[in-house]
Amino acid sequence: MRIIDKYILKKFLSSFALVLVLLLPIAIAIDVSEKVDKFLRHADLSASEIIRDYYVHFIVIFGNTFMPLALFIAVIFFTSKIASNTEIIAIHSAKISFTRFLKPYFIGATLVTVLALGMNHFVVPNSNKIFNEFSKKYLQKKKYNQNHITNINLQLGSNDYIYLKSYNLTTKQGQKFSFEKFEGTKLQYKLMAENVRWIEKDTVFRLNTYKKRFILKDKDSIEYGIKLDTLLDFRPKDLINVDDLAKEMTSIKLNEFIELSRQRGVGNLNTYLVEFHKRTSLPISTYILTFIAVCLAAKKRRGGMGINLAIGITLMFVYVFFLKIVEVLGAGAETNAFIMVWLPNIFFGALAVYLYLRNAKN
Template structure:
């Protein structure tokens, strides 16, 4: 590795670490000011628990969230500095091409991407679980309905749907259950029950006060009963908050859960797929954001660092905005989660290629 590569790589990593270390204390200070009264309400809550269960995981989760922003600002910051000091002009005068100039940036982006991949796939999910448990135990307002989910809908297959008016998560019991089976747009079978309860022993559901209705071509067949043991392709875990559950599983567990759910015939798994694909797309964006930042900041401009930072932060907000839209749309049953999650990277990757080609010609 040449002296130039070591020089730029050192600037890259030190600036990235510095920006990240500036952002995290600010976020923590704001959080402490908002949560201090809630901490003090719990006399059984020790300082050690707050630090180990809450703020250590806070640093992991929000540090991982801030990484793309910190990377983008860091690259713009130090590249604008060396461009302003005419160091980039000296580099090009030494017959070093723009492509060769990018090599230490690529190495730095690879290091950040590797850290991001490791954190997203294995470390952050564990932190999300502990952080979420702390929030539920000490910070969220408790009421008698905290264990209840209302109006739970689930699509089991292309033509099979269930509905539960109220589901008690801890007791694994629901009220006002409905199962419907369609052929095209026509309802062919319906099962209603006052109560539904999960039986752990034989992994089945027990329905009470049920009514079966089979819709034939010329009449309806109706059967009433008190108790009915039945098997379905879903489990109680499929009824809880899908978004939280997906974020708390590491990628191996999440992949297995997706495959098991597919085998059980559950059709809409896009919320899980969005979370799974996002864990890779965000770290890979390190390359795209790095190259865009270098292309924007490697030329000396009127306004210098200030104008480069303004453009960079604007682009960063556009990226985050597109990412959030892609996540929401990707969770829909009719969309391709993989395509939607990678769409912001495709858009900004195209921009990065355009800026690279423009700079490489000069």
């Protein structure tokens, strides 16, 4: 690595760290001003608990979210500075091409991307879980019957289905339970119960006032009973279908959950697919935003650094706005979650290629 590469890479990483360090305290200060009254409502909540269980994970979550954008601003800032000092002109005078000039930026972007990928797939989900638990306990208003689910249909396999009129996640009890087993389109067996309860220590479901129906070739066989313990291929947590669940699972567990849900016939999994694909697309945007920033800031402008920063911040807000729109659209049942999540990177990637080709010619 040449001296110029080390010089640019050092500037790259130090500027990125500086911008991130400046952004996070601002975000924390805004959050504290909004939440301080809610913290004070709980006399048993200590400052150490708030820091440990809330703001440590706040920094992890939002630091990871700000990472590509902080890098974008940092690259524009320090590249504009060395351009205004005519250092880039001196580099080109030494017969270093624009493509070669990008090498330290590529190395720096790779380091940040690898860090962001590891954070997104394995670290942030755990922080989301602790952060959400704290928020639900101390900051959010308790919703009426938030643990009560109604009209549940779940496919356990290619031929097995269950139905519950209602289920309470707190008491782990459900009403009007039905299990059906098919062979093709023909019903072979049906198990019904007025009440079902999950017995965690035995990992079985206890059915009360049950009825078994076997559909035979020329007749039906019906059996009645008061209590029956039986094994079923699902757990109470499988009945939950909320956005927070996706954010709290590591990518390995999330992928397993998506595949299992597909096998069970869950209709729209796009909420989970958007979260899964976003964990890769957002870190990869680091490359795209880095090259856009270099291409915008590498030339000395009449307006100086201010013009470059204004253009960069405008593009940053357009990217964030675009990202939020495609996340909402990608969660719809009729869309392709993968394409929608990667659409901002495709659009801005094309912009990065155009700016690169324009700078490489000069």
